[in-house]
Amino acid sequence: MSDTPTLASLVADLDAGRTTARALVDACLAKIADPQGEGMRTFIHVDAEAAIEAAEAMDRLREVRAAPSPFAGIPISIKDLFDIEGQVTRAGSRALEDSAPAVADAPAxxxxxxxxxxxxxxxxxxxxxxxxxxxxPHYGTPKGAWQRGVGHVPGGSSSGAAVSVVDGMAHGGLGTDTGGSCRIPAAYNGIVGFKPTQRRVPLDGAVPLSSTLDSIGPLARTVNCCAVLDAVLANEPVTPLQPRPIRGMRLAVPNTVALDDLEDAVAKTFERALEKLARGGALIERIAVPEFLDVAPMSVKGGFAAAESYAWHRYLIAAKGDIYDPRVASRIMRGESQSAADYIDLVKARKSLVARATARLAPYDALALPTTANTPPRIADMNDDKTFTTANLLSLRNCTLINMIDGCGISLPVHREGEVPVGLMLAAAGGSDRRIFELAAAMEGFIRV
Known part of the structure; x- marks a missing residue:
């Protein structure tokens, strides 16, 4: 077995009898429990007994050729935002610790x-x-993959999901993405993260941030791994992924907003990837996307996230606001000052934004842009509020552009071994998910050489 197995290699190993579901689970549990690793900060709850029982059940089903799918028995992590029957959903907070256990699994x-x-x-x-x-601040911060001895942030909000995958504590992670929460941690840790078209995966059973912008997606080691998990999450058939030829791809690089204030390492690595694609025959056009100029003004009062999170949190924060992370509480409370008229204007403005952006992107196969404007900052530097705010905005900015236009997007690692992690995002209008996977599958093994 490979040290960094893919879902496809695990399926082959399980089918050939080179491993078992129980062995896979045991290996993941051992990595989680390793006192020298990040398991204690990566996981809020581990139900080892239930995982072992499920693995043994899948092994028995495979023995009699009754496994529910080729992926049966492969361990996956679940972001603490999702309901799991019989468990408390804390959403990374102490404020929900005394909540009743979930009565059913979230659909995802x-x-x-x-x-x-x-x-x-x-x-x-x-x-x-x-x-x-x-x-x-409640459960600790897992260190990202880059220069672990120094300690860099893992990216959020699906921080543990990314670290669980990159450290082999799971072979895929279930995350959510409101403004980049699958793609940012993927970019910061050198793995793949996918944000689907929102309507494809039901949001039920997940604590909301913004019902308008929330989407549910996977983090994994390869494009194909993410495509498999995405199909399962969307209740679609898992079909072989056919990479599109790089020659003839039409890629648009947005000059508006997305390339502003890039760290040098991000700019250099991104441009190197574009040059490689161009040499391979991709048709790359740098274009203005004036619609992206509308996104920041729509968030001046906190935007959808503040308005919709305040509606959900207002009673809980009144009762337990003192135990919230102050940085989180302050962002939620921005929604208190938004009026109904503000919100209606926001909905109307986004509808126009989506229509205009969709029309502008129609001639191209995808947008290509850096996933984040920055590289993973040091955890120690995040103690300063001003430094944190600047880094947070740079991490979210480009991904948020895609959520706001109701698009789909994937983050691919484009740095070389030994370099600071940098992600390249391919994105397109909503409904283009399969095309994005096909483009990304072709690029994956090509742009890092």
Whole structure:
């Protein structure tokens, strides 16, 4: 077995009898329990007994050729935002610790289980999913993959999901993405993260941040791994992914907003990837996307996230606001000052934005832009509020552009071994998910050489 297995290699190993679901679960549990690793900060809850029982059940089913899918028995992590039957959903917060256990799995969790994936545990996250950095003062902050001895942020809000995958504590992670929460931690940790078209995966059973912008997606080691998990989450058939030829791809690089204030390492690595694609025959056009100029003004009063999170949190924060992360509470409370008229104007403005952006992007196969404007900042530097705010905005900015236009997007690692992690995002209008996967599959093994 490979040290960094893919879902495809695990399926082959399981089918050939080179491993078992129980062995996979045991290996993941050992990595979680390793006192020298990040398991204690990566997971908020691990139900080892249930995971072992599920793995053994999948092994028995495979022995009699009755496994529910080829992926049966593969361990996967679940962001603490999702309901799992019989468990408390804390959403990375202490404020929900005394909540009643969930009576049913969230549909996303249920679909993964129905395919035979084994839930290995609940992963840590930014409290209530409200940051792109991944700091959690309640349960600790797992160190990202880059220069672990120094300690860099893992990205958020699906911080634990990314670290669980990159450290081999799970072979895929279930995350959410409101303004980049799957793609940012993927970019910061050198893995793949996908934000689907929102309507494709039901949001039920997940603590909301913004019902307008929330989406549910996977983090994994390869494009194909994410495509498999995405199909399961969307209740679609898992079909072979056919990479599109790089020659002839039409890629638009937005000059508006997305390339502003890039760190040098991000700019250089991104441009190197574009040059490689151009040499391979991709048709790259740098274009203005004036619609992106509308996004920041729409968030002046906190935007959808503040308005919609305040509606959900207003009673809980009144009762337990003193135990919230102050940085999270302050962002939620921005929604208190938004009026109904403000919100209606916001809905109207976004509808126009989506229509105009969709029309502008129609001639191209995809947008190509840096996933984040920055590289993973040091955890120690995040103690300063001004430094944190600047880093958070730079992490979220480009991904938020895609959520606001109701698009789909994937983050691919484009740095070389030994370099600071940098992600390239391919994105397109809503409904283009399969095309994005096909483009990304072709680029994946090409742009890092």
């Amino acid at each position: 969790v249920a679909r993964l289980r129905r395919a035979g994936f084994v839930v290995i545990g609940r992963t840590n996250m930014t409290e209530f999913a409200y940051s792109g950095i991944g700091i959690n």
